[in-house]
Amino acid sequence: MDTFISNQAYNFLFSVACGAIIGLFYDIIRIKRRTIKTGKIIVNIEDFFYWIFVALVMFGMVYFSYEEEIRGYIFLGTIIGIILYALLISRFVIKTSLFIIKIIYSFAKIIFKIIMFPMKILYKMLTLPCKIFLKYIKKPLKLLWEKCRLYMWKILIKIRRKANIHNIFHLGGKAHEQKQKKKKKL
Numbered sequence: 001m002d003t004f005i006s007n008q009a010y011n012f013l014f015s016v017a018c019g020a021i022i023g024l025f026y027d028i029i030r031i032k033r034r035t036i037k038t039g040k041i042i043v044n045i046e047d048f049f050y051w052i053f054v055a056l057v058m059f060g061m062v063y064f065s066y067e068e069e070i071r072g073y074i075f076l077g078t079i080i081g082i083i084l085y086a087l088l089i090s091r092f093v094i095k096t097s098l099f100i101i102k103i104i105y106s107f108a109k110i111i112f113k114i115i116m117f118p119m120k121i122l123y124k125m126l127t128l129p130c131k132i133f134l135k136y137i138k139k140p141l142k143l144l145w146e147k148c149r150l151y152m153w154k155i156l157i158k159i160r161r162k163a164n165i166h167n168i169f170h171l172g173g174k175a176h177e178q179k180q181k182k183k184k185k186l
Contacts, residue, residue, distance in 0.1 A: 008073075010065075011065050011071075011073075011074070012073050012076075012077045013069055013077070013083065014061065014065050014077075015061060015065075015073070015074050015075075015078050016077045016078070016080055016084065017081060017108035018057050018058070018061045018077075018078055018081060019078040019079060019080060019081020019082040019083075019084075020081045020082070020084065020085040020086065020089070021081075022053075022054050022057055022078065022081070022082055023081070023082045023085035023086055023089075023090060024089075024093065025030075025050065025053055025054075026050060027090055027093050027094055027097075029046055030094060030096055031097045031098060031101070032046075034094075034098060034099070037103055039056065045102065058074075058078065061074065061078075061161060062074065084166075122128030
């Protein structure tokens with residue numbers, strides 16, 4: 001009888017511990033939501049996975065410690081574990097975690113600035129000659145472009161004259177046939 005009662009007490013304490021684990025996992029989700037803003041769809045997906053985790057914890061608890069028997073004090077112990085965790089530890093865990101995340105974020109930001117400083121200097125050193133080069137080459141490039149464009153138009157005009165085509169982009173049709181008939185009559 002003593003063993004039975006001690007076993008029941010152990011199982012009850014185990015269910016309280018599982019409730020605390022469930023509360024901790026929910027705090028992890030809350031911390032993630034405070035640090036990384038997400039949309040409603042992602043929140044729903046997170047909630048879905050949270051409830052899958054809760055179901056797995058409850059199933060594992062029943063399977064391994066209660067020899068697959070569901071008892072009322074299992075759920076009572078889990079609820080008590082969640083409430084105790086929420087009242088005693090949750091606030092401390094969230095504040096501490098957010099503080100650590102802020103420290104890590106500010107440290108990463110400082111390291112990023114240190115790494116990017118030489119990159120900014122290098123970027124400015126490389127872009128200054130390019131800007132100067134583009135300033136002096138811009139006008140000759142425009143002139144070259146205009147000359148190429150005029151030359152291409154001259155070539156197109158020669159092709160049109162040789163092929164006796166009046167409109168290169170013409171696709172045909174009744175209006176074109178009528179013009180051709182009028183030209184043949186003249």
